[in-house]
Amino acid sequence: MEQTTMTSDSILELKHIHKTFDDKTIIDDLSFQIQKNEFITLLGPSGCGKTTTLRIIGGFEKPDSGQVLFHGTDITNYPPEKRELNTVFQSYSLFPHMNVEDNIAFGLRLKKKSKAYIRDRISYALRLVNLEGFEKRRPVSLSGGQQQRIAIARAVVNEPKILLLDEPLGALDLKLRQEMQHELIRLKNELGITFIYVTHDQEEALTMSDRIIVMNQGIIQQVGNPVDIYNEPQNAFVADFIGESNIIDGIMVRDRLVTIGGVAFPCVDEGFSPNQLVDVVIRPEDVELVEPENGLTTGIVRDIVFKGVHYEIQVDSQIGISFLVQTTQAFSVGTSVGIRVIPDNIHIMNKPISSDEQIIDKDA
Amino acid sequence: MVKKLFSRLYVGLIILFLYAPIAVLIVLSFNDSKSRVVWGGFTTRWYSEVFSNSTILSAFATTIALALLSALIASVIGTLAALGIDRMRRKQYQVVMFFTNIPLLNADIVTGIALMLWFVRFLPLGFTSLLLAHVTFNIPYVILCVLPKLRQMDVNLYEAARDLGANSRTAFFKITFPFILPGVLSGFFLAVTMSMDDFVITYFTKGAGVNTLSTMIYGEIRKGIKPEMYALSTILFLIILLLLILMNIVPRLKNREQTASAVRDF
Amino acid sequence: MNRKLLAAPYLVWVAGFIIIPLLFILGKALTTADGGFTLQNIAAIASPIHRKALLLSLQLALLCTVICVLLAYPLALIVRSSKLNQQSIVMFILILPMWMNFILRILALQMLLSNNGILNMILSRFSIAPLEIINTPAAIVFGMVYDFLPYMILPVMNSILSIDNNLIAAARDLGANGFHVFWKVIFPLSLPGVASGITMVFVPAMTAFVISDILGGGKIQLLGNVIEQEFSVSMDWNLGSGLSVALMLFILATSLLLGRGQNQSDRGRLLW
Numbered sequence: 001m002e003q004t005t006m007t008s009d010s011i012l013e014l015k016h017i018h019k020t021f022d023d024k025t026i027i028d029d030l031s032f033q034i035q036k037n038e039f040i041t042l043l044g045p046s047g048c049g050k051t052t053t054l055r056i057i058g059g060f061e062k063p064d065s066g067q068v069l070f071h072g073t074d075i076t077n078y079p080p081e082k083r084e085l086n087t088v089f090q091s092y093s094l095f096p097h098m099n100v101e102d103n104i105a106f107g108l109r110l111k112k113k114s115k116a117y118i119r120d121r122i123s124y125a126l127r128l129v130n131l132e133g134f135e136k137r138r139p140v141s142l143s144g145g146q147q148q149r150i151a152i153a154r155a156v157v158n159e160p161k162i163l164l165l166d167e168p169l170g171a172l173d174l175k176l177r178q179e180m181q182h183e184l185i186r187l188k189n190e191l192g193i194t195f196i197y198v199t200h201d202q203e204e205a206l207t208m209s210d211r212i213i214v215m216n217q218g219i220i221q222q223v224g225n226p227v228d229i230y231n232e233p234q235n236a237f238v239a240d241f242i243g244e245s246n247i248i249d250g251i252m253v254r255d256r257l258v259t260i261g262g263v264a265f266p267c268v269d270e271g272f273s274p275n276q277l278v279d280v281v282i283r284p285e286d287v288e289l290v291e292p293e294n295g296l297t298t299g300i301v302r303d304i305v306f307k308g309v310h311y312e313i314q315v316d317s318q319i320g321i322s323f324l325v326q327t328t329q330a331f332s333v334g335t336s337v338g339i340r341v342i343p344d345n346i347h348i349m350n351k352p353i354s355s356d357e358q359i360i361d362k363d364a
Numbered sequence: 365m366v367k368k369l370f371s372r373l374y375v376g377l378i379i380l381f382l383y384a385p386i387a388v389l390i391v392l393s394f395n396d397s398k399s400r401v402v403w404g405g406f407t408t409r410w411y412s413e414v415f416s417n418s419t420i421l422s423a424f425a426t427t428i429a430l431a432l433l434s435a436l437i438a439s440v441i442g443t444l445a446a447l448g449i450d451r452m453r454r455k456q457y458q459v460v461m462f463f464t465n466i467p468l469l470n471a472d473i474v475t476g477i478a479l480m481l482w483f484v485r486f487l488p489l490g491f492t493s494l495l496l497a498h499v500t501f502n503i504p505y506v507i508l509c510v511l512p513k514l515r516q517m518d519v520n521l522y523e524a525a526r527d528l529g530a531n532s533r534t535a536f537f538k539i540t541f542p543f544i545l546p547g548v549l550s551g552f553f554l555a556v557t558m559s560m561d562d563f564v565i566t567y568f569t570k571g572a573g574v575n576t577l578s579t580m581i582y583g584e585i586r587k588g589i590k591p592e593m594y595a596l597s598t599i600l601f602l603i604i605l606l607l608l609i610l611m612n613i614v615p616r617l618k619n620r621e622q623t624a625s626a627v628r629d630f
Numbered sequence: 631m632n633r634k635l636l637a638a639p640y641l642v643w644v645a646g647f648i649i650i651p652l653l654f655i656l657g658k659a660l661t662t663a664d665g666g667f668t669l670q671n672i673a674a675i676a677s678p679i680h681r682k683a684l685l686l687s688l689q690l691a692l693l694c695t696v697i698c699v700l701l702a703y704p705l706a707l708i709v710r711s712s713k714l715n716q717q718s719i720v721m722f723i724l725i726l727p728m729w730m731n732f733i734l735r736i737l738a739l740q741m742l743l744s745n746n747g748i749l750n751m752i753l754s755r756f757s758i759a760p761l762e763i764i765n766t767p768a769a770i771v772f773g774m775v776y777d778f779l780p781y782m783i784l785p786v787m788n789s790i791l792s793i794d795n796n797l798i799a800a801a802r803d804l805g806a807n808g809f810h811v812f813w814k815v816i817f818p819l820s821l822p823g824v825a826s827g828i829t830m831v832f833v834p835a836m837t838a839f840v841i842s843d844i845l846g847g848g849k850i851q852l853l854g855n856v857i858e859q860e861f862s863v864s865m866d867w868n869l870g871s872g873l874s875v876a877l878m879l880f881i882l883a884t885s886l887l888l889g890r891g892q893n894q895s896d897r898g899r900l901l902w
Binding site: 371374375378379381382383384385386388389392400401441442444445447448449450451452456460463464466467469470471472473474475477478479481482485496497499500503507557560561563564568577578581582585589593594597600601604605608612 | 632633634635636637638639640641643644647648649650651652654655658701704705708709711712718719722723724725726727728729730731732733734735736737738739741742746748776779780829833834836837839840844854857858861867870871874875877878881885
Binding site: 058059060079080081086087089090091093094095096097106107110111154155158 | 794796797799801802803804805806807810814815818819
């Protein structure tokens with residue numbers, strides 16, 4: 001796991017957080033740091049502990065042990081109203097008995113801000129989310145996307161140091177979701193504050209984040225920027241969860257050489273013990289289909305599906321493994337092809353010792 | 365901690381308040397004295413004597429017959445009405461619901477007198493007039509129990525059944541009806557309860573010859589209540605207690621088993 | 631087939647047993663014994679005796695309603711804060727007493743409250759002076775609260791339990807402490823339930839006559855008693871109908887007022 005070092009820019013730090021519900025461990029010794037102005041995403045399948053982590057940061061849950069530090073101050077036992085951060089809830093949670101204006105003003109009125117100030121902030125916030133003129137509308141009369149924007153406006157008028165977002169785009173349709181992703185990036189840049197975003201959608205995470213924390217079963221699997229997470233997954237779970245992957249059993253014969261089903265594939269990884277059993281991860285777009293005589297092994301095209309930009313092809317290889325391949329070239333079913341992967345695109349990983357493997361099997 | 369203790373105490377006091385009179389009545393059913401204020405020792409004789417008291421038994425029979433019959437008729441008419449109301453446009457819906465709310469919101473004494481004034485025009489007051497009155501105030505309860513179920517139901521369920529080859533009749537009995545059945549049953553049960561508990565409307569619409577348990581007890585207040593009445597009420601109360609416990613606990617246990625096995629399967 | 635037609639039997643029933651009877655009581659109220667038109671029967675509500683009964687009924691019904699709200703509201707809050715969702719058990723506890731005959735229960739209450747009754751026996755054990763509550767308006771209010779409390783608890787609890795926990799989390803997130811959460815979120819959102827509880831308690835309390843008969847010792851005349859006696863003793867059906875219609879109009883006016891109040895409090899900004 002990547003080691004983070006304490007820097008002066010760290011705004012939030014979680015230290016050794018543990019949380020159980022009914023004897024079930026939800027979060028197990030979780031530690032990470034978040035820098036100022038970062039867009040950080042907690043990514044993982046449902047039940048991985050990401051929402052609980054967010055709720056602990058927001059103050060809605062107390063960890064069984066561990067600390068939450070805000071600018072170095074321990075806020076673990078602060079109630080939500082005493083924390084300088086605001087949340088955008090998954091279900092928006094707009095107050096149904098108040099109109100848009102009263103919803104947005106809720107936090108400011110509690111802080112006893114002046115009427116003029118509140119009026120200014122409301123119109124600023126509505127401009128920010130492109131909903132000018134909605135002051136008197138009731139939440140029930142708004143569409144999902146509009147409610148979503150109001151929920152964001154209601155949170156940001158309070159000028160939180162950190163904005164927590166709990167799967168805020170989950171209920172929206174695909175097109176709206178993509179629009180909102182860009183809106184959120186714009187918002188973050190305009191506001192210049194830290195965003196902590198929770199999602200199970202890997203595409204969303206890759207699009208928006210500065211840094212992604214991949215979680216599974218209450219444990220951090222990998223921390224890194226989107227490019228690293230995608231290109232250099234640290235274990236089979238991450239590889240499988242982020243994008244699509246061929247995850248294949250292999251034997252590391254020696255440094256820079258792995259065999260799959262008895263066929264040798266040159267690679268770039270070193271430092272495994274001789275003949276160690278490993279997971280070999282190959283992205284579908286990294287598998288090259290060539291003339292049969294040019295391949296490291298050969299196979300037969302079983303299935304081809306057009307996906308817009310590329311074709312997705314299933315190839316049953318001679319070595320008994322079915323490869324998922326993405327390519328812009330079409331092949332007809334039944335064609336014999338050669339299979340090749342350049343050494344840089346073969347990622348070798350230790351087999352997981354935890355029960356992560358089961359989860360992968362289930363998903364697959 | 366203190367707060368929790370206070371909460372417990374508060375809930376306890378409310379329950380005590382609601383159940384203390386019932387406890388008194390149960391104690392009285394074992395009292396070997398005709399007086400309400402003197403404890404004459406423990407006896408179970410009222411429990412055997414109640415079964416040979418023909419006036420009480422006939423009032424009991426009237427009460428039960430009235431409750432079951434009126435609830436049954438109300439359930440049929442009310443369920444059909446809910447199915448129809450569910451398809452009505454907003455304006456029609458509001459008009460019908462306005463009239464549905466009248467028996468619920470109007471004072472019982474006004475409803476009872478109004479029905480009585482109308483009944484005496486065309487039929488002698490008796491069991492029939494009672495039945496008509498009870499059906500009238502029971503239908504709204506059934507409608508209010510069934511309508512939400514219909515509103516919850518996904519229209520596509522019915523359409524899926526039609527799509528898979530069911531005719532409208534089969535689709536209704538295989539899909540719609542099972543879905544709203546819990547609503548119909550709770551409406552029926554509520555109607556039985558309301559009918560059994562009613563005094564005021566019964567009092568005005570019953571006529572001279574007929575008595576339910578309520579009106580009979582009301583007539584006896586000055587003369588003194590027969591202790592058999594306490595015994596009968598206690599039996600009735602315990603039967604319902606048992607029924608309600610079974611209805612509430614059994615499904616819950618089943619649920620728990622299902623979740624437990626689901627967890628194991630996982 | 632048009633499914634709306636299924637409502638036809640009910641619509642016939644509404645016409646035959648809801649609308650026509652109301653026309654009949656109105657007709658009786660507006661006529662004299664020999665059939666001439668009069669407003670006397672309805673105006674009789676303003677005569678000194680009837681006015682006294684009306685005012686006393688109003689007083690006791692209001693008191694009963696207020697006490698029911700004060701008892702039911704904390705109960706609903708307690709049930710909400712207890713982690714388990716115990717709503718079905720609470721329903722069960724509330725509905726069960728209805729299966730013990732209503733008049734018997736009021737009689738038992740009379741035994742509990744009477745001067746040498748059980749309550750006073752317990753009080754004397756602790757050397758507390760006996761309460762002389764029976765046959766007073768206080769006893770009648772006690773009986774009304776006892777009988778009608780479930781009708782308040784159910785709607786109030788319904789509205790309070792259905793408030794989404796996320797709304798409360800959202801309020802805290804925006805800086806609200808426990809006090810603010812109550813006044814700005816829970817209280818306004820519970821008002822519709824309180825309003826329907828009030829109508830469900832106020833109307834029967836306003837028109838009660840059995841409770842006042844038993845616990846008031848027959849000496850305290852509420853409007854319900856007056857109307858009942860016009861039918862059972864004086865046999866002046868026209869006057870009885872007139873008073874009933876007056877009572878109905880009075881209740882209608884009160885609930886319209888209440889309905890307007892409800893709409894206003896519904897507007898969250900008034901609370902700020």
